[in-house]
Amino acid sequence: METFVLVHGAWHDGSAWDPTVRHLESRGQRAFAPTIAGHGKSAPRNVNHAQCTESIVRSIVDRSLRDVVLVGHSFGGTVICKVAEEIPERIKRLVFLNAFVLKDGNSLMDESPPHYVELFDRLAKESADHTVMIPFPIWRESFVNDADIETAKWTYAQLSPEPYQPCTDKLDLKKFYLLQTPKSFINCTEDIALPPGEWGWHPRMSSRLGLHRLVQMPGSHEVIYTNPGGLAEKIWEAGRD
Amino acid sequence: METFVLVHGAWHDGSAWDPTVRHLESRGQRAFAPTIAGHGKSAPRNVNHAQCTESIVRSIVDRSLRDVVLVGHSFGGTVICKVAEEIPERIKRLVFLNAFVLKDGNSLMDESPPHYVELFDRLAKESADHTVMIPFPIWRESFVNDADIETAKWTYAQLSPEPYQPCTDKLDLKKFYLLQTPKSFINCTEDIALPPGEWGWHPRMSSRLGLHRLVQMPGSHEVIYTNPGGLAEKIWEAGRD
Amino acid sequence: METFVLVHGAWHDGSAWDPTVRHLESRGQRAFAPTIAGHGKSAPRNVNHAQCTESIVRSIVDRSLRDVVLVGHSFGGTVICKVAEEIPERIKRLVFLNAFVLKDGNSLMDESPPHYVELFDRLAKESADHTVMIPFPIWRESFVNDADIETAKWTYAQLSPEPYQPCTDKLDLKKFYLLQTPKSFINCTEDIALPPGEWGWHPRMSSRLGLHRLVQMPGSHEVIYTNPGGLAEKIWEAGRD
Numbered sequence: 001m002e003t004f005v006l007v008h009g010a011w012h013d014g015s016a017w018d019p020t021v022r023h024l025e026s027r028g029q030r031a032f033a034p035t036i037a038g039h040g041k042s043a044p045r046n047v048n049h050a051q052c053t054e055s056i057v058r059s060i061v062d063r064s065l066r067d068v069v070l071v072g073h074s075f076g077g078t079v080i081c082k083v084a085e086e087i088p089e090r091i092k093r094l095v096f097l098n099a100f101v102l103k104d105g106n107s108l109m110d111e112s113p114p115h116y117v118e119l120f121d122r123l124a125k126e127s128a129d130h131t132v133m134i135p136f137p138i139w140r141e142s143f144v145n146d147a148d149i150e151t152a153k154w155t156y157a158q159l160s161p162e163p164y165q166p167c168t169d170k171l172d173l174k175k176f177y178l179l180q181t182p183k184s185f186i187n188c189t190e191d192i193a194l195p196p197g198e199w200g201w202h203p204r205m206s207s208r209l210g211l212h213r214l215v216q217m218p219g220s221h222e223v224i225y226t227n228p229g230g231l232a233e234k235i236w237e238a239g240r241d
Numbered sequence: 242m243e244t245f246v247l248v249h250g251a252w253h254d255g256s257a258w259d260p261t262v263r264h265l266e267s268r269g270q271r272a273f274a275p276t277i278a279g280h281g282k283s284a285p286r287n288v289n290h291a292q293c294t295e296s297i298v299r300s301i302v303d304r305s306l307r308d309v310v311l312v313g314h315s316f317g318g319t320v321i322c323k324v325a326e327e328i329p330e331r332i333k334r335l336v337f338l339n340a341f342v343l344k345d346g347n348s349l350m351d352e353s354p355p356h357y358v359e360l361f362d363r364l365a366k367e368s369a370d371h372t373v374m375i376p377f378p379i380w381r382e383s384f385v386n387d388a389d390i391e392t393a394k395w396t397y398a399q400l401s402p403e404p405y406q407p408c409t410d411k412l413d414l415k416k417f418y419l420l421q422t423p424k425s426f427i428n429c430t431e432d433i434a435l436p437p438g439e440w441g442w443h444p445r446m447s448s449r450l451g452l453h454r455l456v457q458m459p460g461s462h463e464v465i466y467t468n469p470g471g472l473a474e475k476i477w478e479a480g481r482d
Numbered sequence: 483m484e485t486f487v488l489v490h491g492a493w494h495d496g497s498a499w500d501p502t503v504r505h506l507e508s509r510g511q512r513a514f515a516p517t518i519a520g521h522g523k524s525a526p527r528n529v530n531h532a533q534c535t536e537s538i539v540r541s542i543v544d545r546s547l548r549d550v551v552l553v554g555h556s557f558g559g560t561v562i563c564k565v566a567e568e569i570p571e572r573i574k575r576l577v578f579l580n581a582f583v584l585k586d587g588n589s590l591m592d593e594s595p596p597h598y599v600e601l602f603d604r605l606a607k608e609s610a611d612h613t614v615m616i617p618f619p620i621w622r623e624s625f626v627n628d629a630d631i632e633t634a635k636w637t638y639a640q641l642s643p644e645p646y647q648p649c650t651d652k653l654d655l656k657k658f659y660l661l662q663t664p665k666s667f668i669n670c671t672e673d674i675a676l677p678p679g680e681w682g683w684h685p686r687m688s689s690r691l692g693l694h695r696l697v698q699m700p701g702s703h704e705v706i707y708t709n710p711g712g713l714a715e716k717i718w719e720a721g722r723d
Binding site for chain 2: 137138140141142145146148149189190192195196197200218
């Protein structure tokens with residue numbers, strides 16, 4: 001039995017993993033999906049990246065979890081890198097699900113394509129609480145491109161505005177890049193949340209991991225909603241010894 | 242119910258879509274596959290790109306079609322861009338099936354790899370009527386690489402020489418690049434009609450669409466012949482709201 | 483009925499193809515999988531690339547095989563290029579299974595990424611007999627990333643040290659690049675034995691073949707172990723007329 005801790009991406013909270021957790025549990029695995037600080041519909045938004053990290057560290061330590069397969073999706077990739085720096089002795093393997101693997105010293109926005117930077121900067125400025133909500137047309141076409149319109153709308157209703165500070169905090173990742181923790185990367189082959197090519201997830205992000213295991217599956221950036229059963233299987237393949 | 246208008250590529254005529262049309266109809270959709278001017282076994286070849294466009298515009302207007310999901314395959318991509326410029330009010334979404342999305346001011350040949358340009362220029366010169374017929378070995382290996390030899394030969398027999406003028410006409414696409422029409426791109430993952438990489442379909446052509454929906458399927462450039470049922474399903478996924 | 487000759491890669495011997503041979507035979511095909519000189523657990527390691535080539539030429543000529551579909555995997559790609567130069571009249575088609583297609587004048591190591599060059603140079607120096615054994619962590623994560631740990635260990639136990647000389651011999655491939663022999667390339671979509679991108683198999687290696695047929699399948703660099711049935715099917719698709 002493996003112990004999975006699943007760290008969600010921007011606009012999500014831990015409940016986005018519920019179907020994936022059930023699929024992992026039905027395979028006899030343990031899986032936890034904590035909500036990152038500053039996320040979830042009712043949480044206050046004034047958090048920085050260090051607080052995001054600390055909230056996940058706490059949820060692992062408070063449950064006394066060890067030999068954790070720590071999975072990060074999208075923005076969650078930036079969090080699991082820092083969590084691994086803080087409690088490497090509890091982490092068995094890191095799994096990046098089309099997730100950011102930032103270069104040392106960069107923020108998430110430093111590695112996002114210019115059209116997102118321009119849009120998100122503006123949206124954050126226009127917001128009352130320095131947050132960004134992804135516009136529905138982008139969500140529908142670039143994030144859940146494999147969903148029908150009903151699923152696209154339902155999933156959009158699950159989202160809540162993303163605190164912008166953690167996306168612009170520059171991260172010291174020197175320790176992460178020295179860790180010997182085994183690593184895997186799951187690439188969803190129809191994921192265009194980052195545009196394929198120069199700004200894409202794979203191999204841009206995956207190649208930074210050094211020795212790692214690649215696992216691929218069909219689907220969009222949000223297989224967490226559109227194919228949680230298939231995702232659970234690939235997380236299991238990515239996480240096994 | 243959606244209304245699909247399917248625009249074929251070079252060497253083809255509308256009949257190449259017949260099985261796809263039947264699959265779409267069996268899903269309860271409407272689908273039309275007009276033949277572009279200058280195409281089809283018996284048509285005179287002295288056409289330019291504007292006449293190609295006009296023939297598709299006419300077939301849409303004459304049928305009084307509205308809310309059209311307009312699909313272009315290969316060369317057909319250059320046609321649907323210009324059709325959308327002329328009658329944007331009738332077009333609900335543009336779907337590019339491994340199709341050319343030219344930069345403003347370019348011709349199709351301007352964006353084709355040098356070995357094709359050299360070959361096609363020569364073949365057009367050698368022809369009696371400024372047309373180009375694709376040599377069978379290229380068709381078999383690069384266009385229907387997923388077919389058996391009988392299918393390769395049968396499909397080749399359906400082709401007719403391509404008028405070269407529409408492939409060398411430079412297209413003003415300024416209006417196209419301002420259109421807000423939703424767009425999708427279908428990429429067939431074994432399509433090597435354009436060589437993968439620097440000269441490939443995806444993401445070279447798809448990335449020019451700006452916000453768009455990506456759909457992928459296995460198969461060669463000619464899934465229109467080798468997998469029309471799968472193609473109909475992907476056209477439907479690409480075209481839905 | 484086709485006649486397949488299957489040429490293994492580094493660390494392997496001909497027996498790695500046994501399940502694939504059985505699958506091809508059960509389809510009514512003939513298939514042979516000779517062991518390259520200097521390979522196999524008990525063979526002396528003091529061979530150069532010319533001797534590797536000669537051993538495969540001999541196994542084809544001694545069996546009086548003609549119309550051979552000659553398949554090379556990985557390092558085996560360098561061998562089948564040279565075999566085709568020597569006995570082109572016996573070769574019907576060349577099939578590269580995520581195999582090296584070297585530029586004229588290069589060695590395999592000349593086209594390998596720096597981290598492999600550094601590691602393999604060191605391992606060869608440290609060995610008693612100028613051989614290189616791939617470390618298990620690289621094998622498990624980058625070569626059999628689609629296997630479970632038991633399969634990973636079992637397959638590793640089948641390997642034996644690779645003679646380094648054939649990997650550093652620079653090959654004259656001028657004749658190969660003039661051959662009109664039909665060619666196919668099989669790409670396994672999760673193969674990260676060469677890292678995707680700048681140093682990857684596809685399209686880096688495949689594009690050098692000029693006109694060729696692309697076939698793809700899911701799986702790692704070692705589908706020879708993890709999916710021999712699927713591999714046999716793709717070899718058949720790649721090899722047919």
